[in-house]
Amino acid sequence: MSVVDIARAAKAAFEKSQLIPSSERIDALSEIKRQLESMKDAVLAANAEDLRAAREEVDAGRMSESLLKRLDLGRGDKWDSMLQGISDVANLPDPNGKVTYASELDDELELYRVSCPIGVLLVIFEARPEVVVNIAALAIKSGNAAILKGGKESNATTKLLSQAISAGLAKTSLPETYIQTIQTRAEVSSLLELDQYIDLVIPRGSNSLVRNIQNNTRIPVMGHADGLCHVYLDETADLQKAIRVVVDSKTDYPSACNSTETLIVHESLVTNIWPEVAKALINSKVTLLCDSTTLSAISGLPDVDSYARLAQESDYDTEHLDLVLSVVTVPSLQAAMQFINTHSSHHTDSIVSEFEPSISAFCKGIDSAGTFVNASTRFADGFRYGFGTEVGISTGKIHARGPVGLEGLVVYKYMLRSKADAGHIVGDFGTGKKQYKHTSINVEKVPF
Amino acid sequence: MSVVDIARAAKAAFEKSQLIPSSERIDALSEIKRQLESMKDAVLAANAEDLRAAREEVDAGRMSESLLKRLDLGRGDKWDSMLQGISDVANLPDPNGKVTYASELDDELELYRVSCPIGVLLVIFEARPEVVVNIAALAIKSGNAAILKGGKESNATTKLLSQAISAGLAKTSLPETYIQTIQTRAEVSSLLELDQYIDLVIPRGSNSLVRNIQNNTRIPVMGHADGLCHVYLDETADLQKAIRVVVDSKTDYPSACNSTETLIVHESLVTNIWPEVAKALINSKVTLLCDSTTLSAISGLPDVDSYARLAQESDYDTEHLDLVLSVVTVPSLQAAMQFINTHSSHHTDSIVSEFEPSISAFCKGIDSAGTFVNASTRFADGFRYGFGTEVGISTGKIHARGPVGLEGLVVYKYMLRSKADAGHIVGDFGTGKKQYKHTSINVEKVPF
Structure with a gap:
């Protein structure tokens, strides 16, 4: 299929799906899970193939060891939690059809005003x-069609995973093109032009990926640019809380x-x-x-x-992603808030404090998606928040x-529904009229 | 001030305002209203100046008569409703500080999860x-800073209006730079680059304005591309409703x-x-x-x-904005829905029907911001919906x-707030742990 055909098929699948009862979407998730269970050996064999190719890249110094680890679908309980995730999402309440305003x-x-799906999602990840x-499950449950593009390092694995998804969908009345996968960057570039078919782009990956997408599409983009989180030790900070929150926020992962x-x-x-x-930080091998x-x-x-060494100005705008922590002194809560609002990526920032007015001011004044009190920034996560899983973190x-x-x-x-004998027209309203x-x-629900 | 200074001042004003109680925002609206009342003669004199310049443009064939009419602030009850609008917005419930999820x-x-303002808005209108x-009132009430750019035709008028707004703000503890106005397109172009300061762009104007902005910024854009609305007469349509809804939807404005x-x-x-x-349409001078x-x-x-004459294919994708209506026959509800989803701008579409299953399918299956039953598409409007006023209509x-x-x-x-003696860290959770x-x-409200 051409890229335009893929996008058009996704839109048609979305539109068709709007008339299919949501129970079918739950059935689809069970079928996909069953399909994956039956294809486990084949999927893991394909994954082993990806891993072999990746190992060569690592040995040649072209890929990092940590990327290779992330590729491995057979590691620990990864396979089982992937399947469990499907059931978890299936069991979440239906987010659609809720009336949030009625007059x-x-x-x-x-x-x-009734909640409904967005339409067609384009999700790009590495x-x-x-x-x-994970994303297929969230898209199906929420009633959105999706086009997915994984990293090229996992092509063999994702190909089989998407076969399982299609096979699962085929056992329901949902269109097989509800979830489609694409393989190349060229396809992504072409899809970014098609705002008549694609309603939202969700990039999950490096800053440069996100920026590059934002610069090359009219379609709205939901993603996060950076994860530059802060912990602020307020005047009244408790020592034990300070140590625990700072060490966990920096070293847990x-x-x-959200580190x-x-x-x-x-x-x-x-x-x-x-x-x-x-x-405590030095004991945990953190460079300051x-x-x-x-x-x-x-x-x-x-x-x-x-x-420990002296920081440079740029260190306060750097996402270290490692056991490295920038440290700065401030004369006041106000200065701390100004510092955070200037340097933060508006992801998650935490205050350690025992003083209610500081706590309240921090939570109101910090312009971030998460404002935390005496808690590690690492709690900023869909599973920990109770959402089952997440499609990403938005900044x-x-x-x-x-x-x-x-x-x-x-x-x-x-x-808007008229039940009047003559229907409703705006011409009947106004000065001297209705x-x-x-x-x-x-x-809570629309009565028709 | 340079454009960067304007943007930075807006962001600083927004951040400062987060700690100012919402009662100050209501006071600011009263002060602005008072200021406008005292400046009425000066504002209308400036408006007369804009109107004289516009009249020359109309006479020279470079401006339409309808644009000139829209410029006129002294026409009918326009001045009074502008002031009334400020009070109406002031009296609406505070949209911020509402807890929509707590766990x-x-x-x-x-x-x-607590509702809060977005940040800095850039609003461009004609x-x-x-x-x-209107927009200043909505921005202040909702807690957002705003940078406003009006049409060059109304420069003299908007200059005085923004003086009144600044003077009103100056009587409160809100920063004077909470609402700023700019005059040139070059300034808009520069602001569209500044995604570190500006959080949302709201263009109100022609399709080409909206498209042009979407193509030239990474900042999210909220606006509407087109208003291509449909009425569908279902198999069971009642004659009287059909006539009233179609005529009103086409001819009211x-x-x-939303026509x-x-x-x-x-x-x-x-x-x-x-x-x-x-x-009935021909009686209302509608060309079919x-x-x-x-x-x-x-x-x-x-x-x-x-x-009446034969339509061309392109007529079904044209926003006539005049007493002109495209008409098409379909064999089924399904065909009607497919037609609408293909040609609609996802603004508002209405079904005239007496048959519940058709009504329900239409409302679910039409992928538009408004799906109406036996009611005119002209109801799609912030005032009619009960929102007081509107910042625009989003497609x-x-x-x-x-x-x-x-x-x-x-x-x-x-x-996220921990009240535990030791604070909260994620390292305490997991297999074999919490x-x-x-x-x-x-x-309903955050307790701190």
Whole structure:
């Protein structure tokens, strides 16, 4: 199929699916799971093939060991959790058909705002092949058609995974083209032109991937540019909380986007709390890029020469993605907030504080998708938030922010129904004529 | 100020405003209204100046008479309704601070999804100068900073209107740069580059304006591309409803985006209902661009030669914005839905029907911001929906669809609060450790 045919088929599949009961979508997820179970050996064999090719790339120094690890679908409980994820998503409540606003505009004229799917999603991701299955499950459950493009390193694996998805769909009344996969960047480029068929692009990957897509399409893009998260130790920070939250935020999984990259220390803590936090970080093998105040405050610590040095300006705008932490001192909460709003990627920022006014100001004043109190930034995650899984984390400012689950894949439409004998026309309203009532209606589902 | 300074000042104003109580925003609206009242003569004098210049343009054939009319702020009750609009918006409920999801992730670890403003809006509009005041009111009420650019035809008027807005803001603790106006297209072009400061662009104007902006920015754009609305007369359509809904949808205000451009007639109605509808349309001086079936069915009507002719393929993709209506016959509801989903701009489409299954299928299957039953497409409007006023009508598929009021100018953030003695870290959760609770919490406001 040509790229235009793929896009057109996706749109047609979406439109057709709107009249199919949501129970069919749950059935489709069971069928896909069953199909994957029966194809396990073949999928893992294809995965082994991808892994062999990747190993050659690693040996030749063209691929990182960590990328290779992410490719491996047989590792640990990855296969089982992929299948479990399908059931989890199937069991989530239907995000569609919910009335979020209802009003009687006139006698026998009722307006309903009803949640509904967005349409056709184009999802582009790198490396981890199981993302095909995660995203397919979320798209099907939320009623969206999707076109998926995985990393070329996992082509053999994703090909079989998408065969399983198609085979599963074929056992239901949903169109087989509801979920389609494409293989090449050229196809992605062409699809980015087709805003008449594609409603939302979701890139999951490096900053440069996201930027590049944003620069080359009129279609809305939901993704995250960076994960530049902060922890701020407020004047009243408790020592134990400070150590635990900072160490966990930095070291639990340093290459994740919700890991903290910069620690902000209130100047009143520089000589008491900060050295204890620094000691714990150094014990966890974290390299500290400090301003002069925080650096001189820890000059006597063991191993400080190997683990701490003076920061450069650019370190405060760097996503380290490693056991490296920038550190800066501020004179006030206000200065901390200004620092975060300037340097943060609006992902997640946390305050450690015992003082209610600071806590409240921080949560209101920080312009990020997540504002946390005495908790690790690593909690910013769809599974931890209770969304089952996530389609990604958005650092955008519209539609959906933070971890995006099913609710980020729906929007709404307005249904307006007249039950009057003569229907309803606007010409009957105005000065000296009928007036709008705008009486709220309490209803959860559209009654037709 | 340079464009970068303007954008930076807007962002700083937005960030500062987050800590200012919402009562100040209501005060600001009263002050702006008072300021406008005291400046009425000066504003109308400036408006007269714009009108004189516009009159010269009209006389020279470079501007349309209707554009000139839209410029006139002294016409009818325009001035008073502009001021009334400010009070109406001030009196709407605060869209911010609402908890839309709350969950206990663990003992003493609570997650809240809270509505909050988007940030900095860039709003670009044409002609009508009062839009400056409408949008400023919506932005202030919803907690967003805004940069506004009006049409060059109304420069003198909008200059004074924005002085009034600044003077009003100056009497509150909101920054004066909360609402700024710019005058040139070059400034707009530069601002479209500044995605680090501007969070949403809202163009209100022609399709080419909207397209041009979408093609030249990474910033999300909320606007409407076209207003290609349809009315479908279903097999069971009632004659009176059909006539009233079709005539009102087409003739109430033909140049509005919610006017209907295409009538779809079920083939079973071609010889009975359709000729009566056509008669009413011709009486209202509507030119009918028909397919051969509907054209031959009305060949005997009076004046039919002056008002009806064979349609071209392209007429079904044309926003006539005039007393012109394309007409097409379909063999089934399914064909009608396919036709609409293909040709509609996803704005508003209406079915005239007495048959519940058709009504239900239409509302589900039509992929538009508004799906109406026995009601005129002209109801698709922020005021009529009960939103007070609107920032525009969105035909996009994410964030906000249809008429966009205050709720379209807010998004949400996640606040996560630990009250545990040791704070909360993710390292405490996992296999053999703590498990997430994900217990729903029932709360309307964040308790801190």
